[in-house]
Amino acid sequence: MxxxxxxxxxxxxxxxxxxxxxxxxxxxxxxxxxxxxxxxxxxxLSIWHVRKLETHTVEPASALVFTSANGVDAFMGQGGSARGKVIYAVGPQTAGRLAAHGVHTVHTASGDAASLLQLIYSTWRPGDGSIVHVSGEDISCDIAAELRQWGYRARRTIVYVAVPxxxxxxxxxxxxxxxxxxxxxxxxxxxxxxxxxxxxxxxxxxxxxxxxxxxxxxxxxxxxxxxxxxxxxxxxxxxxxxxxxxxxxxxxxxxxxxxx
Structure with a gap:
């Protein structure tokens, strides 16, 4: 080609x-x-939301990372809240979905995992608190795993499944x-x-x-x-x-x- x-x-x-x-x-x-x-x-792909949000994972987090608009919709649709947390979005589209749900203060990367990780590294220190990556079941980059390699306390919560x-x-x-x-x-x-x-x-x-x-x-x-x-x-x-x-x-x- x-x-x-x-x-x-x-x-x-x-x-x-x-x-x-x-x-x-x-x-x-x-x-x-x-x-x-x-x-x-x-x-x-058909997007199916998981039945119940993992509140025990999300609520203690100081920061949430969203890498898709589907993740935002699923998280909010399951009663998730961004209140009191620092919010990161992989790109403008994901940030736009957050804004549609009333979340307007968002650290927004350039649209890919590399720029998102760089944004987190430059604005959040490992001692600032735990981070949760809100994602689908299938991911191209494990943001939480990448962050843990650099000393961050990071976990991932799955809020939707993309069925082919x-x-x-x-x-x-x-x-x-x-x-x-x-x-x-x-x-x-x-x-x-x-x-x-x-x-x-x-x-x-x-x-x-x-x-x-x-x-x-x-x-x-x-x-x-x-x-x-x-x-x-x-x-x-x-x-x-x-x-x-x-x-x-x-x-x-x-x-x-x-x-x-």
């Missing part, structure tokens, strides 16, 4: 496939519609057969892995001519090399960075198509 190759000239007449879960998909649809991109949602889809809808499969989509969006490694695995099981379908648009380079590495012809990732690992990437490519393609 060539990350620098141009997209097909006919894609202004086609649509973008979103593999995000429902709530985040709605927000992405609105953001992309504002730049003229029409989307179809095909969630690869077992199939791709008939409508989406028909769209893939008919070249309806110019690309697909992946915001997590797991969503990319699930989609590519399901696509590989459908012998008569290949994502020929399609581009995989990924939140980060690490997410792009989870995309099957034979599933997509082109591969691109956001320079800044945030939803805003991904929307900007898509907007720039969309405008460039329309300009190319308009040339005589």
């Amino acid at each position: 060539n990350p620098n190759s141009k997209m097909p000239h006919d894609q202004t007449r086609r649509r973008l496939l979103l593999t995000r879960s429902d709530l985040q998909a709605e927000e992405m649809v609105e953001a992309l519609a504002s730049v003229g991109i029409s989307c179809v949602s095909e969630p690869m 889809s077992t199939s791709i809808s008939t409508a989406t499969l028909d769209g893939l057969r008919n070249s309806t989509f110019f690309g697909a969006v992946f915001l997590s490694c797991r969503a990319a892995e699930v989609f590519c695995s399901l696509l590989d099981k459908t012998a008569d379908i290949r994502a020929e001519g399609m581009t995989a648009y990924c939140l980060s380079r690490s997410v792009s590495e989870a995309v099957s090399s034979r599933a997509f012809q082109h591969l691109r990732w956001a320079s800044c690992p945030t939803r805003g960075g991904l929307v900007q990437l898509l907007a720039n490519h969309w405008q460039a393609t329309r300009a190319d198509t308009a040339r005589p």
Whole structure:
């Protein structure tokens, strides 16, 4: 796959496939519609909240770390409270979900685990109190384990489970057969892995001519090399960075198509 190759000239007449879960998909649809991109949602993961919050883990903590919007919604939905605690968010989207729940004082990193850890190291000392990482069952980086290596008292509490889809809808499969989509969006490694695995099981379908648009380079590495012809990732690992990437490519393609 060539990350620098141009997209097909006919894609202004086609649509973008979103593999995000429902709530985040709605927000992405609105953001992309504002730049003229029409989307179809095909969630690869269903978010299930755990039945009961581990209050014995959360309540003694002096600081809480959130690494996803799903984690925020699950935590708040189970009666969790950020009152009296220092709050860290991995990026602007997660901070935005915290704000939606009334939490406005948040230390916000740049969208990835490395920047989040650096932010914690620079603003929180091991003696300042214990830290709890609020997360899903599957994680790409164990924030608590990383912090413990540097002398922090840190634990992780699981507030949701991301259950993989077992199939791709008939409508989406028909769209893939008919070249309806110019690309697909992946915001997590797991969503990319699930989609590519399901696509590989459908012998008569290949994502020929399609581009995989990924939140980060690490997410792009989870995309099957034979599933997509082109591969691109956001320079800044945030939803805003991904929307900007898509907007720039969309405008460039329309300009190319308009040339005589």
